Amino acid sequence: MIKFILNEHSVSTDVHPGITVLDFIRYHKRLMGTKIGCREGDCGACTVLVGETVNEKLSYHSVTSCLMPLGNAAGKHIVTIEGINAHDLTPVQEAFANEGATQCGFCTPGFIVSLTGYCISEKTPGYHSAIDAMNGNICRCTGYKSIERAAKTITDNLQQRKQPALDYAIAQKIVPAYFRDIPKRLELLGTPINEKNEVARKMGGGTDLYVQQHDRLHHEDLNFLRQDDELNKITRLQDTCYMGAAVTVSQLAESAVFKNAFANWDHYIKLVSSTQIRNMATVAGNFINASPIGDFTILFLALQAQIKLNHAGADRILPLQQLYLGYKKLNKEPEEIITEIIFKLPGRNDLFNFEKVSKRTHLDIASVNSAMHIQMNAGKIVYAALSAGGVGPVPAYLSKSSDFLKDKEASIDTLRALLKMVQSEISPISDARGQADYKRLLLAQLVKAHFITFFPGLPVDKIVALPA
Structure with missing residues (x-):
């Protein structure tokens, strides 16, 4: 029940x-x-x-x-x-009506709900954050300027808030x-009872499965990992992070552990899906989906993450890069589930960057993505980890390229040689996301982007993207 x-x-x-x-x-x-x-x-x-x-x-x-x-x-x-709604229009609905922010009306309930959710959150009121709250809502006929004006009307109202968000929203009749x-x-x-069935299919957020298998899942036996509190924790012990398998992308976005460890964490998060999807999607689900362009798979490959797999009470630790045997083929038994993700957090001398190219800047699947993590000492690269997606049948950890960088100086010659090495490790195919040669060019540009981010003084623009 x-x-x-x-x-x-x-x-x-x-x-x-x-x-x-x-x-x-x-x-x-x-x-x-x-x-x-x-x-x-x-x-x-x-x-x-x-x-x-x-x-x-x-x-x-x-x-x-x-x-x-x-x-x-x-x-x-x-x-x-x-x-x-109680009886009359709420202030959010009134703002939409007054600004002409609805036409056919089909998308309007979603916009109203998203913006109302923003109004009852404890986020500091602001126009841009209100727009972000609706980034997973699409309007096909009205045009967005009237919707933006409605959002500004609401955020101007919220600026007057001097009490907890929900109390203010009730007082203003934003919610009943x-x-x-x-x-x-x-x-x-009470606490939901998640009856564990060893043969049942394990479900995280479901954001990928329900796109592919909507009807089938209406009849399968399922275990819901999001109901397990132990799988929803992010813990830091010294320089190591332990993350439960049911942690969502939004939990990562708001985590002080991640924000303190990654200078551009907010930017990376905004490159991945919409607010609504981030509120459901789990990082472990991104791993198990095994897409060659899974954003968080690529990011955590560069962090040399490990996963803890469990079946019938028995655990085993597996490096994430060893999980992928072939396209959608995993190095795990069907009954095994990820329970924990373990990785070392970047330190003070570490540099980390994630890059993604897609047809749309936001809310889109990557054509090619890449992450890079390096450690510097006395002007030399003493450790490097480079990953790439969309350039082969599996999410790729580029081991030869990573090893090549060890003990090298951060120079144009190093980058030029690295670009050649990278091309030798990938095997992209032509598909809906781009031609194979285009993907090779994209990855070369992303590797250059890593170096531009890490070493802004290097004249990277002098290097051709694809060396002969």
Whole structure:
């Protein structure tokens, strides 16, 4: 039995936990305000809010309900567009109406829900952060300027806030008064019971699986890893980070451990998917998906990450670079699951960079991506790790290129030789993301970008991208 709160009503259901939240709220609860658009998490028309208690504090985040399994709703507060309205238009809805920010109206519920979620978050109010909150919502007919004006109206209002975000939102009728009782009601629901079945399929965020296997997952036995608190922790012990397999990308984005260790962490995060997807997608899921261009797979390969695999109580540690045997072929038993990701955090003398090229700057799959981690001492590179995606059948750790850099000076000659070495280690193919030669050129440019970031004084522009 799955128990949660849907808008202001308590729900107990024995509907299969593999059904999506979108299908449950529309077909089982007849709440039609949440729209069916792409069913791939791209358009945001199906956006809902998910409220949950974390460290004894209630917080809300937006998700695309077309990719969220009902099992992950257990013990949470799910808010649809119907749950935001009491009787009259809310200030967010009024702002959209007054600025002409809706035309056909199909996308409007998703925008309203996303912006309302922003209003009840504790983030410092600001126009740009409000726009970021809607970065997973697409409008096909109105144009975005009117939506941006509506967002500015709302953020100007939020600037006056002098009390906790939720209290202010209730007072301003941004959300109904029943929100005030949700923490106690969630407490009464208790901790969700995640019945562990060794033969059941293990589910993290589901953001990739539900794109590929939507109907099949409605009937499979599933275990929901997001319900396991032990898999949702990020811990630092000295210079080593231990990260649970169910940690989401948004948890990484907000983690002080990562922000302190990586100077450009916020920039890297914005290159990966939308807010709604980041709120669900897990890093371990990115690993297991085994895409040759998985952004976090490439990033963590350059950090020489290890994964802890578990089956029937037995653990084994495997370097991430040894997980991939061939295209979508993994060095693990079907019953084994990742429980932990382990890696050393960059130190003071370390340099790290992640680069990505895609058809769109944001919210797109990479054509080619790359990460590089080096350590310097007395002007020499004493350690290097270079990874690349989109240039072979598996996410690539470029071991020869990494080893080549050891004990080399950071010079144009070193970079020129490195570019030749990199080309010898990759085998891109021509596909929808680009021709093979184009991908070779892209990776060469990304390696140059690493050097530009690390050594801004080097005249990198004098080097041709693809050496003869």
